[in-house]
Amino acid sequence: MAAVPLLAVAALLAAGAAGAHSLDEPAGAVAAWRPEAWLLCLLALAAVLYTTGLAHLWRRAGAGRGIRPWQAASFAAGWMALAAALVTPLDALGTRLFAAHMVQHELLMVVAAPLLVLGRPLAAWTWALAPPQRRRIGAATRWRWLAAAWGGVTRPVTAWVLHAFALWAWHVPMLFEAALHQEAVHVLQHATFLGTALLFWWAVLGGDPRSPRGGFALAYVFATMMHTGALGALLTFSQTVWYPTYQQAGGAFGLAPVEDQQLGGLIMWVPGGIAYVIAGLALVGRLLARPDVTPASATPPALPRSGAS
Known part of the structure; x- marks a missing residue:
């Protein structure tokens, strides 16, 4: 039972890594709904643990306490987006259209x-445990080496570098082609995309807006929007097909391969950029709404009353 939160994290990452491409499928097969049973089980595990933990937390602390209703709704929406990327025909369509593949990654x-x-899944999953296990988890979070390791990978600069490296490295033609043709490599690609994205957004959205780190988060969102937009622009304006696998597959859907690639670049550039703009505006709102607390030491001493003898 003490391993349940780690199991749930692994379930999300494994779900993100699932859905390997099958290039041997006929073009008509891409519209089929054929989710893997084990993938559905992993998604169900993450959802059941979250709802169980949320129910325990709200029963103990009161409805809406600890995890707010909008945070629970955020987790539900994120879970549905993950399912849409992996268990709908979109995954199979990504074997034929580069643009569909980009939709999946976005x-x-x-x-x-x-x-x-935003849904605070670690908190909810921990509350799915019995009280003795929760206390053990709480004690483990105070281990210095664990706190140092977690603090290191969730520092905004570290998370930003990891996510940026993953995004650019996997779009190198040699690595992207390997992911298209080898299941293990494709699993690693999706796990890396989701894992580094979770670290990045944790570093950006999970901090206290009153801390200096909260102010720097906006800069990292802007920097991510710029470099992902640059990659999308390169794909959009390129007249050369980067990935030979799509050279013939795209034509089956009425798009020339270069048009398919340009559409995929636009998807990364424009809708992806809008998502970062929305995140940036949310961060600005948090910064503007944070309370201005004046330290007691900064309060000037009272002046002596005039006329005192």
């Missing part, structure tokens, strides 16, 4: 990941 990185982070 759902994982800029829709599902931030919504899941």
Whole structure:
């Protein structure tokens, strides 16, 4: 039972890594709903643990306490985005259309990941445990090495670098083609995209807006919007097909391969950029709404009353 939160994290990452491409399928097969049973089980595990923990928390602390209703709704929306990316025909369509593949990746990185982070899943999953296990988990979070490791990977600069490296590295033609043709590589690609996106959004959205780190989060969102937009622009304006696998597959859907690639670049550039703008505006709202607390030491001493003898 003490491993339940870790199991739930693994379930989300494994779900994000699932849905390997099958290039041997006929073009007509892409419209079929054929989710893997084990993938559905992983998604169901994450959802059941969250709702169980949420029910326990609200029964103990009161409805809406600890995890607010809008946070629970955020987790539900993120879970549905994850399911839409992996268990609908979109996954199979990604074997034929580069643009569909980009929709899938954007759902994982800029829709599902931030919504899941806002839903505070670790807190909910921990409350799915019995009280003795919760106390053990709480004690484990105070281990210095664990706190240092978690603090290191969730520092905004570290999370930003990891996510940016994953995004650009996996779009190198050699690695992207390997992911299209080898199931293990494709699983690693999706796990890396979702995992680094979760770390990035945790670093950006999970901090205290009253801390200096809260102010810097806006800069990292802006920087991410710029470099992802640059990659999308490169794909959009390129007259050369980067990925030979789509050279013939795209023509089956009425798009020339270069048009398919340009559409995929636009999807990364424009809708993806809008998602970062929305996140940036939300961060600005948090910064403007934070209370201005004046330290007691900054309060000037009272002046002596005039006329005192």
